[in-house]
Amino acid sequence: MAVTQRRGRRIMMSPDELDAFLATERTCRVATVSADGAPHVSPLWFAWDGTSLWLYSITRSKRWADLRRDQRIAVVVDTGQEYGELRGAELSGTVEFVGESPRTGDPCPELDAAERLFARKLFDLDEMPHDGRHAWIRLTPDAITSWDFRKLAELQDEA
Template sequence: MAGSKRDKIKMTPEEVADYLAANFKVQVATVGKDGEPHLVTMFYTLYEGKIAFTTYRSSQKVINLRRDPTMTCLVEDGVEYNELRGVALYGRGLVIEDPEPRSKVGMVVGSRMAGLPVPEMGEPVDPVIAEGIEQALAKRVLIVMEPDRVVSWDHGKV
C-alpha cells in the first residue's frame, strides 16, 4: 500500500512541537545568488512556536533571505535506523530587526551557547551575562522560520 509506512512514521503536530522544543540545533538552507543551496547549522530556540535564531546581519544567509526568503530547516537525530527522527520545515525565513524579540531569542540561545542554565523565553538573565549577550546581539538580526509545509518522521514508531 503506497504511503502506508510514511503514514506510520509521521509525527503528530503535538509530537512535532515537542520534538522541536526538545532540540536546539537546526540545519538551515537558504538560496544562494546562483540558485545553489547555502547550508549552515545554527543553535535555535522556539519563538511563538517557530524556529528562531540570531545571526550576523551581514551573514550570507541574511543576504540570501533578503533577496529570496525561501528557507528550509532540518532538525534530526538518531544513529540506528529505528532511532531516526526528524522534522523538515519548508517556507520563508523572516529577517527581523526589532531588538525586543531578538533579545528574547538571543538570551536563550546565547545562554545555551555559553554553557549556562537556559532561561525560559523572556525570563531574566544574570545582568552581567545579559550585558555580554546584548553586546553580541548589536550586530545581529533575528531569523524566524515561517513554515508552509512540515514533514516529519519517527522510525521508532514502526
Template sequence: MAGGKRDKIKMTPDETASYLADNFKVQVATINKDGSPHLVTMFYALLDGKIAFTTYKSSQKVVNLRRNPGMTCLVEDGVEYNELRGAQLNGRGLVVEERDELLKVGRVVGSRMAGLPVPAIGEPIDPAIEAGIEQAMSKRVLVVMDPTEVVTWDHRKAG
C-alpha cells in the same frame, strides 16, 4: 516510501512541537544568488512555537533571505535507521530587526553557547550576562522560520 509506512512514522503536531522544543540545533538552507543551496547549522530557540535564531546582519544567509525568503530547516537525530527522527520545515525565513524579539532569542541561544543555564524565552537572566548578550546582539538580526509545510518522521514508531 509507501504511503502506509510514511503515515505510520509521521509525528503528530503535538509530537512535532515537543520534538522541536527538546532540540536546539537546526540545519538551515537558503538559496544563493546562483541558485545553489547555502547550508549551515545554527543553535535555535522557539519563539511563539517557531524556530528562531540570531545571526550576523551581513551573513550569507541574511543576504540570501533578503533576496529570496525561501528557507528550509531540518532538525534531526538518531544513529541507527530505526532511531531516525526529524522535522523538515519548508517556508520563509523572516529577517526581524526588532530588538526585544532579538534579545529574547539571544538570551536563550547565548546562554546555551556559553554553557550557562538556559532560560525560558522572555525569562530574565543575570545582569552581567545580559550586558554581554546585548553587546553581542548589536551586529545581529533575528531569523524566524515561517513554515508553509512540515514533514516529519520517527522511525521508532515503525516497531
C-alpha cells in the same frame, strides 16, 4: 502551522511530539538559495516557540545575504544514529527579519519571548547576550514534514 505531509503519516510526529522535539534539539541545518541559484546549507542553533523557528544569524554570513535577497528557506532538524532511532522535521517557508540588524539589545517587545527562550535553551542564561554581529530571523513554516523511525517498531508489533 500547516502540516502538509502525505507520505509517511504513520511515522510522522504528533503536534505534541514535534513541539517537544524542537524544544530540546539545538542545531538545525538551514538551506538557502545563493545568488547564482545554487543551494547553500549551513548549521545554526535555533529556538522553537510552538509556532515559529527563531534563528540568530551572523549578519555578515552567506546565509544572511542569501535570505536578504530571497526569503525562501528550508530547515532540517534531525537526530539519531541507527536507522530505527532516526527522528526529524523539515520546516519550510518564507522568513521575516525581526528587530535591529545587527542586534545590540535595543528594546524590541516582539523579541522578548524569543530571546528569553533562546538564552535559556542555548546559554543557560535569563537574558540574551548581544554581540552586535547577529540578528534575528523568524520562520513561521508554511509546511512541516516529520518522521520518527522509532514508530516503525511499534508498527511491526501491530502486524
